Amino acid sequence: MAGTSFQGRDVISINDFSKEELLHVLSVAKKLESNPQPSLLKGKILASLFFEPSTRTRLSFASAMKRVGGDVIGFSQAETTSVKKGETLWDTIKMIEHYSDVIVIRHSVEGAARLSAEAASIPVINAGDGANQHPTQTLLDLYTILKEKGKLDNLTIGFLGDLKYGRTVHSLAIALSHFKTSIYFIAPEALRMPSYYIQELKKRKIPCRETSDLDSVAKQLDILYVTRIQEERFPDPLEYQKFKAGYRIDRSLLKISKPGIRIMHPLPRVGEIDPALDETPNAVYFRQAANGIPIRQAILALVLGKAK
Amino acid sequence: MTDRPPEYKISAIRDGTVIDHIPAERTFDVVDILNLRAHPDVISLGMNLKSKQLGKKGIVKIAGRELTKEEVDEIAVIAPKATINIIKDFSVIKKEPVALPEHFSNIIRCPNPNCITNKQKISTLFHVVGQEPLSAACHYCERVVEEKEIVLK
Ligand SMILES: [Zn+2]
Numbered sequence: 001m002a003g004t005s006f007q008g009r010d011v012i013s014i015n016d017f018s019k020e021e022l023l024h025v026l027s028v029a030k031k032l033e034s035n036p037q038p039s040l041l042k043g044k045i046l047a048s049l050f051f052e053p054s055t056r057t058r059l060s061f062a063s064a065m066k067r068v069g070g071d072v073i074g075f076s077q078a079e080t081t082s083v084k085k086g087e088t089l090w091d092t093i094k095m096i097e098h099y100s101d102v103i104v105i106r107h108s109v110e111g112a113a114r115l116s117a118e119a120a121s122i123p124v125i126n127a128g129d130g131a132n133q134h135p136t137q138t139l140l141d142l143y144t145i146l147k148e149k150g151k152l153d154n155l156t157i158g159f160l161g162d163l164k165y166g167r168t169v170h171s172l173a174i175a176l177s178h179f180k181t182s183i184y185f186i187a188p189e190a191l192r193m194p195s196y197y198i199q200e201l202k203k204r205k206i207p208c209r210e211t212s213d214l215d216s217v218a219k220q221l222d223i224l225y226v227t228r229i230q231e232e233r234f235p236d237p238l239e240y241q242k243f244k245a246g247y248r249i250d251r252s253l254l255k256i257s258k259p260g261i262r263i264m265h266p267l268p269r270v271g272e273i274d275p276a277l278d279e280t281p282n283a284v285y286f287r288q289a290a291n292g293i294p295i296r297q298a299i300l301a302l303v304l305g306k307a308k
Numbered sequence: 309m310t311d312r313p314p315e316y317k318i319s320a321i322r323d324g325t326v327i328d329h330i331p332a333e334r335t336f337d338v339v340d341i342l343n344l345r346a347h348p349d350v351i352s353l354g355m356n357l358k359s360k361q362l363g364k365k366g367i368v369k370i371a372g373r374e375l376t377k378e379e380v381d382e383i384a385v386i387a388p389k390a391t392i393n394i395i396k397d398f399s400v401i402k403k404e405p406v407a408l409p410e411h412f413s414n415i416i417r418c419p420n421p422n423c424i425t426n427k428q429k430i431s432t433l434f435h436v437v438g439q440e441p442l443s444a445a446c447h448y449c450e451r452v453v454e455e456k457e458i459v460l461k
Contacts, residue, residue, distance in 0.1 A: 013450060015450065088428055088429075089424070089428060090428075090430075108422075109422055109423070109424050109427050110420060110422050110423050110424065110448070110449035110450075110451070111418075111423050111424035111425060111446065111447075111448025111449040111450075112424050114424075114447065114448045115424050115428075115430065115448060129449075130422050130449070131422070132449050132450055133450065196452060
């Protein structure tokens, strides 16, 4: 059974998961959400190592751990640790593995989580390594789609915004390739999905099309996944303002889209979505963020051998 | 082989190894991989020789040296079409194409400047994901490196 094989495992990249494993994590999350287990991880300690600040991810992991009875130690930025004094990541992990049962790491350098997993004899969970991976985000995105739509197959997903640098988009598109999905990538020319991913998806027989015009495809979409367009990606602030205005969505979208469309966003948003959409049943981004709790509980319980 | 260009003469060796069909621009990388600058016996190098297969190729002849499996694997990463000829008494007694290993460790640099392997002193590791042209994914940052981007460590 797939479940038992999670014990002691690291969770570094969504690419390490088979379809069965993805579905298994989602089913454990569902069980924990409908039947909370406040002492499941009693006596277990999570070391939460945030070398780079990310308040929402850090709090989500801490809340997940505490709601299943576990304890949390750690730091929220590297300034306060010996890392600033030049200690290698390897040495830091070698020390901390004796203080805890599982490690969650966030780091600005790509590959830092994989290296930490090699250093540690206890499970390591990647909470974001630079522009590379953030697997629990991808899992909570999948969980949200499953909960909102009741299925992962036969869906059409649109990704909108910064698809060039958007880590969440790259990982979710790859995860969705395990299922029968069609994908639209909707972005300005300068922020198109990297061709490597398009080729990879085509290799996996996933129909995917690129466009810069949301209106022309809105009617097809079951899910619209919106991402933040970051100002620093644009050398010219005027260009940024232009893109921002062109890719902002509001209630007028609902007039031209499928009635059941669901709008997702990894948050924080900076103006991509009009707050007037928030109270529509189509807006799911806050529920999406809340889904991080059962997903992270499931991952923690699985790697610690407390869920099957 | 018919594609040996008769117009070039690179002095033959009596006993040793000939590495042929190196992409011309990788000739000196082969010299570096095998640490030939310190080799005490005869070495002859040819570069930018005509090749039907590669356009321009390089060839390296090393007297008194056999290659280990690790060395051949390293050459395969930068010269996937290379052939290794074992020479005894001026004749080729064995000729073998190199074979790309599935994984290779500490041969090339990761081109991602924000990769942990470029920030701290650790070995690189790559997993081959495509052949002809070669592409390989960094074990750490997952960046996929194309053949033309490859830089030795
Ligand atoms: Zn790398």
